[in-house]
Amino acid sequence: MNGKAQGHTAVVGVDVGGTTITAMVVDATLQPCGHYSGSTDKQTPTSTLDSIQTAVYQALAQSGYALTQIAAIGMGIPGRVDPEAGMVHLAVNLNWDDMPAGPMLSAALGGIPCYLENDLHLAALGYYTFFTNQTIQHMAYVSVGTGLAAGLILDGRLYRGAHGMAGEFGHMVVDPDGPRCNCGNHGCLEQYVAGPAIARAGQQAAAAGLWEPGKEVAKVTAVDVFQAAHQGNPAAQTIINQVGTYLGRGLQALIMAFDIDKIILGGGISRAGDTLRQVILREWQRQAALSPLAAEMLLADKLELAPADSNPGAWGGVALARQMLAKTTPQRLLTTA
Ligand SMILES: [Zn+2]
Known part of the structure; x- marks a missing residue:
């Protein structure tokens, strides 16, 4: 036994x-x-x-x-x-x-x-409990994968919201004329930054002959686009820069709404690692150059990647x-x- x-x-x-x-x-x-x-x-x-x-x-x-x-x-x-x-x-x-x-x-x-x-x-609860020293009391665990959503730790406790829906900021509408989302709405943030959206943009660029993915166009994934961007492909870089701009703005909204001190990026796309973090920081730096408030709130050390397989x-x-x-x-x- x-x-x-x-x-x-x-x-x-x-x-x-x-x-x-x-x-x-x-x-x-x-x-x-x-x-x-x-x-x-x-x-x-x-x-x-x-x-x-x-x-x-x-x-x-x-x-x-x-x-x-x-x-x-x-x-x-x-x-x-x-x-x-x-x-x-x-x-x-x-x-x-x-x-x-x-x-x-x-x-x-x-x-x-x-x-x-x-x-x-x-x-969010697991990361906060077992992967931080809990000195930071306001944390968001943001998953960028097939969708986009966050889990929130506020005042050192899991924040559920009135219906357990707190953190669903992927369905924040950024363009009412944008692509249709799984939720039925148009132009939700996750339609610009989540894996399927990045893969779709990569497939369109490949079909237009803007890059050679080295595989069947329909099989291009978000990770392929990140890799191509990392290797210097201009079309892939344009896509990833757009992702960073949208995600940077979405995370800025999260920080401003809840006075978040630490954002942990996880989910499938976070495997793109530092490339993703850098494009988000670029958007934050753009805002910080314009606004003392943004400069105070959007500090680079607020944004961390979850360790792989954590x-x-x-x-x-x-x-x-x-x-x-x-x-x-x-x-x-x-x-x-
Ligand atoms: Zn939606």
């Missing part, structure tokens, strides 16, 4: 994405001891739940912990979540609509409490599980397992 003797002190953090599910087991001393990443099965809502269970079981198998030794599971879901009821009201990328995922997963996983929260809220979403699940455990009596936990 296993030699783990800590009892109900280990927790599991899970980050459920539209394509990948990551599960991580962390022991009482906060050491990760089991990890699994697998693809999200989206054929039916039930098969998605099954793939979440599989991820949890695989991570547990690696950790040496039995399911009955896990005190709680914290889970990030890409959608609008009611944490009290464990209800997911809408998760477009999972095809979930009013799904009581918390109670269903808890029942399927031996009655272990399963706490749910929006994925970006959890990424897994803040799964760590956020760990933070949530431990927060909820702290609120619950151990007696109650033992009888639910």
Whole structure:
């Protein structure tokens, strides 16, 4: 069997994405001891739940912990979540609509409490709890990937907003005549800065003969455009400069609205690393040259890249599980397992 003797002190953090599910087991001393990443099965809502269970079981198998030794599971879901009821009201990328995922997963996983929260809220909580020294009390974790959104830590605590929708600044309209967004509106910020928009612009430039991507035009990704820009291709540089201008303005709005002290850039596009950071800083410098207020607020050291593979979403699940455990009596936990 296993030699783990800590009892109900280990927790599991899970980050459920539209394509990948990551599960991580962390022991009482906060050491990760089991990890699994697998693809999200989206054929039916039930098969998605099954793939979440599989991820949890695989991570547990690696950790040496039995399911009955896990005190709680914290889970990030890409959608609008009611944490009290464990209800997911809408998760477009999972095809979930009013799904009581918390109670269903808890029942399927031996009655272990399963706490749910929006994925970006959890990424912000995870990053803040485990990757900062918490001297900065106002932080935004901004994910630039297939979409654009932020999780906000204000006054040292996760800020959810009235409906758990705080941080959805990717749907801020920057041009009402702009391209149509998945949300139905036109010209949302994420239509200018997120991965699909960058890929689309790169494909258009390649189709127009402005650059040679070295692969089929339809397969050009945002990362290809960043690489081409980094290598000095003028068409790709123009695209990335536009992305930086829009994203720089969006992040400026975030900073001005909440007096944010630190922005952590994560998500798929953040793998473009310093190229992305530099184009944003260029927009901030442009504003700072015009405005003493901007010069005071838009300091370069406010903008950091999340370390690659830091897994803040799964760590956020760990933070949530431990927060909820702290609120619950151990007696109650033992009888639910
Ligand atoms: Zn939108």
